[in-house]
Amino acid sequence: MNICVVGAGYVGLTTAAVLADIGHIVYCTDRDTARISSLKEGIVPIYEPGLTEMIAKNQAEERLFFAANVKRHMMNCPVVVVAVGTPSAKNGSADMKYILSVVQDLSLVIRSPKTIIIKSTVPPGTADRIDALLQEYGVSQALYELVSNPEFLREGSAIEDTVHPDRIVIGAANEEAALIVKDLYQAIETRFLLTQRIEAELIKYASNAFLATKISFINEISRICEAYHADITEVAQGIGMDNRIGPKFLQAGLGYGGSCFPKDVNALNYAASTKQVKMELLQAVKKINRSQLGVYLNKLNHKLGEKRENIRIAVWGATFKENTDDTRYSQAIAFMKLLTKQGYQVYAYDPLVSPPIPSVVWCSDKYEAVKEADALVIATGWPEFMEADFHRVKLLMKRNLLLDGRNCLDKKTMEAHGFECFGVGRP
Numbered sequence: 263m264n265i266c267v268v269g270a271g272y273v274g275l276t277t278a279a280v281l282a283d284i285g286h287i288v289y290c291t292d293r294d295t296a297r298i299s300s301l302k303e304g305i306v307p308i309y310e311p312g313l314t315e316m317i318a319k320n321q322a323e324e325r326l327f328f329a330a331n332v333k334r335h336m337m338n339c340p341v342v343v344v345a346v347g348t349p350s351a352k353n354g355s356a357d358m359k360y361i362l363s364v365v366q367d368l369s370l371v372i373r374s375p376k377t378i379i380i381k382s383t384v385p386p387g388t389a390d391r392i393d394a395l396l397q398e399y400g401v402s403q404a405l406y407e408l409v410s411n412p413e414f415l416r417e418g419s420a421i422e423d424t425v426h427p428d429r430i431v432i433g434a435a436n437e438e439a440a441l442i443v444k445d446l447y448q449a450i451e452t453r454f455l456l457t458q459r460i461e462a463e464l465i466k467y468a469s470n471a472f473l474a475t476k477i478s479f480i481n482e483i484s485r486i487c488e489a490y491h492a493d494i495t496e497v498a499q500g501i502g503m504d505n506r507i508g509p510k511f512l513q514a515g516l517g518y519g520g521s522c523f524p525k526d527v528n529a530l531n532y533a534a535s536t537k538q539v540k541m542e543l544l545q546a547v548k549k550i551n552r553s554q555l556g557v558y559l560n561k562l563n564h565k566l567g568e569k570r571e572n573i574r575i576a577v578w579g580a581t582f583k584e585n586t587d588d589t590r591y592s593q594a595i596a597f598m599k600l601l602t603k604q605g606y607q608v609y610a611y612d613p614l615v616s617p618p619i620p621s622v623v624w625c626s627d628k629y630e631a632v633k634e635a636d637a638l639v640i641a642t643g644w645p646e647f648m649e650a651d652f653h654r655v656k657l658l659m660k661r662n663l664l665l666d667g668r669n670c671l672d673k674k675t676m677e678a679h680g681f682e683c684f685g686v687g688r689p
């Protein structure tokens with residue numbers, strides 16, 4: 263099948279590479295011409311394990327092509343996958359400007375039967391809204407099927423998640439359309455759930471909201487663990503052994519970030535408010551996440567004392583989690599900003615990124631960042647931090663305070679190295 267993917271971001275690139283890898287001819291398009299030019303030359307603009315190799319292989323085998331002429335490929339391909347961004351608008355709703363511009367482009371080129379697959383995360387009712395718009399633009403309903411096929415991949419394991427998904431959700435108004443999409447994924451072994459479009463749209467938001475809830479729940483439990491001198495990692499392990507709960511997404515830390523949980527929780531909340539539904543649990547989830555950084559800032563302040571002048575804090579990690587170069591809504595960066603605002607000197611290191619943040623000094627090496635530091639904060643759980651030579655780190659630092667914001671270090675080992683180590687919800 264010839265497929266046009268619109269949007270060459272984290273989702274579009276991964277989807278295009280995997281669809282090509284399972285045998286389709288894929289034209290991955292983006293209106294960002296610089297991005298397309300570099301992709302044509304084999305330069306992949308994002309970091310995602312295995313993606314560069316999969317793209318190169320499928321380009322060489324002539325199943326994957328990159329193109330800046332979005333409309334031309336939309337017109338020529340019987341299947342169009344929409345994977346453009348849906349960022350947060352100021353009022354918390356999903357900003358639909360990119361989706362709407364794609365719909366406008368589509369309306370100009372639908373001349374033969376087409377299956378349009380909405381992979382972007384969109385508010386409930388969007389497929390119906392797009393249907394109405396296309397008809398308003400004069401496109402005959404007989405010429406296209408519009409299907410909602412939300413994406414559940416995680417950054418950092420996007421290829422693995424796409425090749426081995428827990429499920430593929432296909433929301434379609436009729437079975438015929440659903441089966442066209444199901445057929446595209448024939449080579450992928452997984453469970454398929456066929457629903458109407460509205461349920462598919464809600465499944466996506468509800469999944470992200472549930473995962474965010476799990477994280478805020480465990481972070482809240484970590485607070486009571488601290489109060490009772492209990493270890494959250496053991497409590498989480500015990501909770502997770504119950505099959506009804508499961509062990510995943512129970513890692514206490516500095517809170518969730520990233521391009522999706524914060525925006526999707528807000529967008530679901532907004533969608534509910536337009537129907538006069540109050541999402542009380544989601545409000546609490548957001549509140550706990552917002553306050554998590556403050557809790558650990560206060561602890562650092564308390565341990566470091568009143569004086570801020572010439573107090574140096576090293577921060578390891580800037581992305582919103584490990585194995586990605588994405589810094590959107592990163593709690594690590596939010597924490598750096600809070601520290602500089604308090605008057606601390608911040609020396610930071612991340613294996614992939616060094617975004618400009620006022621008053622933060624970026625170091626090219628993790629050991630350089632800890633030189634003369636009064637405290638070290640592990641803000642992201644990159645494997646190289648766990649494998650660091652902490653004997654060397656301790657010798658380089660001025661004082662011995664260590665905040666393990668992702669509970670990824672062994673506390674006893676750190677104490678044996680001479681650190682005063684505190685984690686999230688650990689005695």
Ligand SMILES: NC(=O)C1=CN([C@@H]2O[C@H](COP(=O)(O)OP(=O)(O)OC[C@H]3O[C@@H](n4cnc5c(N)ncnc54)[C@H](O)[C@@H]3O)[C@@H](O)[C@H]2O)C=CC1
Pocket residue numbers: 268269270271272273274291292293294297332345346347348360361363364381382383384413414415416417521522
């Ligand atoms: N990043 C992630 O891990 C996941 C994201 N999603 C959802 O997938 C969607 C895309 O997310 P990302 O890939 O992170 O976005 P992104 O921001 O990385 O990429 C979006 C791309 O779309 C392009 N674009 C925008 N308007 C266009 C247009 N009219 N024509 C052609 N190209 C256009 C942009 O230039 C950009 O390269 C969002 O709705 C997001 O919520 C869903 C699951 C996972």
Ligand SMILES: O=C(O)[C@H]1O[C@H](OP(=O)(O)OP(=O)(O)OC[C@H]2O[C@@H](n3ccc(=O)[nH]c3=O)[C@H](O)[C@@H]2O)[C@H](O)[C@@H](O)[C@@H]1O
Pocket residue numbers: 383413414415416417418470473477510511512513514515516517518519520521522523582583
């Ligand atoms: O819609 C999306 O964009 C995607 O959002 C998340 O994926 P992602 O944001 O890439 O990353 P996650 O692994 O979910 O982590 C999100 C945040 O939660 C934090 N987290 C995660 C797990 C955990 O136990 N504790 C915790 O604090 C991470 O550090 C990170 O800041 C979902 O996991 C994906 O299923 C979904 O497709």
